[in-house]
Amino acid sequence: MKKNSFSYDDLIKCGNGDLFGPGNAKLPLPPMLMFDRITSINDDNGQFEKGSLSAELDVKKDLWFFDCHFKEDPVMPGCLGLDAMWQLVGFFLGWLGNPGKGRALGVGTVKFTGEVLQNIKLVKYKIDMKKIMSPGGTTVGLANGVVYADDKKIYTAESLKVGLFKS
Secondary structure (H helix, E strand, O other): OOOOOEOHHHHHHHHOOOOOOOOOOOOOOOOOOOOOEEEEEEOOOOOOOOOEEEEEEEOOOOOHHHHOOOOOOOOOOHHHHHHHHHHHHHHHHHHOOOOOEEEEEEOOEEEEOOOOOOOOOEEEEEEEEEEEEOHHHOEEEEEEEEEEEOOEEEEEEEEEEEEEEOO
């Protein structure tokens, strides 16, 4: 029986290669790990009935990117929210048991309609898997994602594409 949620400690184990086994999907370690927990992960639900994930990031005023992006105008870079969505798609592929090292391969469209500032308390990520393909032993996942800042939708991404590659 697969776990359907993962704590911060579980995510760190994944980053160290201890969750899905040697040579398989890993999350980046802090500070590039862009969420604190996966609150739900399922393989048979979501908008396309191919699976879904939800994750959260607790926003603290001392997060590393606020000091450098931008001086006296702190905001989380939009690319980090996009990266979090790629991280989650790769995690999903590893969670399913697919082998290989994860790499972001692209995205169809991204829209930013808001931002993560220091006054935000919680960032939520929602991923709906669209398709999983395994051409020639490589696993590729396609998904749509949404990022919320204190429950306000601020980013959307369509056709997030992540691959797992065997060494």
